[in-house]
Amino acid sequence: MLPEIFGFLKFSFTDMLDVLLVALIIYLVFRWIRDSTVMNIFLAVISIFVLKVLADALKMKLMGALLSTFIDVGVIAIIVIFQPEIRHFLIRFGSGSRIGKKGRAFLNRILGKEEHPMDSTDVKEITEACRAMSEQKTGALIVLPHSNNLDYVIETGDRIDAKINRRLIMNLFFKNSPLHDGAMIIDGSRIEAARCTLPITGRTDIPPSYGMRHKAAIGITEETDADVIVVSEETGEISFGRNGSLNAINNINELKLLLGASLSGQDKETK
Numbered sequence: 714m715l716p717e718i719f720g721f722l723k724f725s726f727t728d729m730l731d732v733l734l735v736a737l738i739i740y741l742v743f744r745w746i747r748d749s750t751v752m753n754i755f756l757a758v759i760s761i762f763v764l765k766v767l768a769d770a771l772k773m774k775l776m777g778a779l780l781s782t783f784i785d786v787g788v789i790a791i792i793v794i795f796q797p798e799i800r801h802f803l804i805r806f807g808s809g810s811r812i813g814k815k816g817r818a819f820l821n822r823i824l825g826k827e828e829h830p831m832d833s834t835d836v837k838e839i840t841e842a843c844r845a846m847s848e849q850k851t852g853a854l855i856v857l858p859h860s861n862n863l864d865y866v867i868e869t870g871d872r873i874d875a876k877i878n879r880r881l882i883m884n885l886f887f888k889n890s891p892l893h894d895g896a897m898i899i900d901g902s903r904i905e906a907a908r909c910t911l912p913i914t915g916r917t918d919i920p921p922s923y924g925m926r927h928k929a930a931i932g933i934t935e936e937t938d939a940d941v942i943v944v945s946e947e948t949g950e951i952s953f954g955r956n957g958s959l960n961a962i963n964n965i966n967e968l969k970l971l972l973g974a975s976l977s978g979q980d981k982e983t984k
Contacts, residue, residue, distance in 0.1 A: 754794060831857075835877045835902050836972045842879035843944055843951055844965045846886060852946030853886040854896040854926045856911070857975065861937040867898055870909030877902055886944075896929065912936055914957075923959075930954040940975050942968070 742755065765780040839855065846853050856863065871892060875881060877899060885907045886893050895908035911929035919931065930941040934954045941954035951962040953971050962968045 831877075831899075831902050833973070836969060838877045838879045839882070839899070839942070839972065840965050840969050842882040843942060843968060845879070845883055846944045847949040847951050850946060850949040851883070851886055851888065851944065852893075852926060853882075853942070853944035854911070854930060855882075855942040856896050856898050856909075856933055856939050857941070857972075858898065858900055858937065858939040859975075861939060863898055863900070863937065863939065866896075866909050866911060866933070867906040870895055870898070870906040872906050873897075873904045875904045877904055896933075927952065927959060930959060931957055934958070940971075 739759065761780055761783055765777060765784060768777040768780055843853065843855075845851075856866070873885075881904065882897065884890060885897060885904075892907040896911050897907045898905040898909055912932040912935075913925070913928045914932040914935055916931065919928065923931075924945070924947070926943050926945070930943045930952070931954060933939055934941055935957040938956075941959075943952040943954065943959065944950075945952070951965075951968060952959045953962055953968060954960075962971075
């Protein structure tokens with residue numbers, strides 16, 4: 714009797730591989746949203762799915778049909794609820810794969826978009842501008858994209874399309890400038906846009922001293938592979954952000970090293 718009821722537990726190699734792959738996916742999703750507010754929703758979805766499998770195995774047709782209805786209707790709700798996480802995952806997956814990086818470069822060549830890689834002179838201009846703004850306690854938020862396309866962010870601000878220059882950076886972030894509020898996007902050796910709006914992180918474990926600039930910096934590095942420089946208006950402290958985290962910069966040489974390492978990483982991708 715029991716072997717007949719739990720006959721679905723007789724796994725073949727394919728069944729075992731199937732279970733391991735599903736378990737791996739669930740584990741990766743857990744890691745992805747473990748600090749998110751949607752964790753409880755995800756656990757509820759997994760619980761309903763497990764009940765559906767058990768109901769089908771025990772041939773409980775009515776319960777299986779009811780749970781199937783919940784699952785079918787819930788697919789759309791899950792897509793809506795998990796939209797930021799799904800988008801984040803797809804962006805990371807595309808940027809982390811060689812196919813995604815090569816695909817963007819290929820499309821740029823087809824569309825005739827010229828690439829202007831950042832050089833050591835540009836790094837010096839950016840760091841010297843940050844040094845001066847730190848001394849003057851001028852708030853600044855600079856985004857340095859890599860493989861991810863930030864056109865959707867650039868569209869929220871004002872196009873600049875100018876060569877990197879420390880005086881231009883300082884003037885754009887000067888408190889009386891109409892473009893000082895928001896983020897500056899520097900792509901390669903060009904200042905693409907200013908006064909751009911960035912996504913705000915939903916995390917609750919960040920230091921209370923972080924203001925909206927810092928939260929926006931964390932938000933854009935959570936969604937994309939961009940690096941971010943933040944200059945605090947209150948303290949003049951410079952922070953460097955990457956992969957959803959911000960770290961204080963002790964001196965300007967440290968910032969130069971970080972930007973130099975980022976620059977060398979870009980060079981490797983283009984080879």
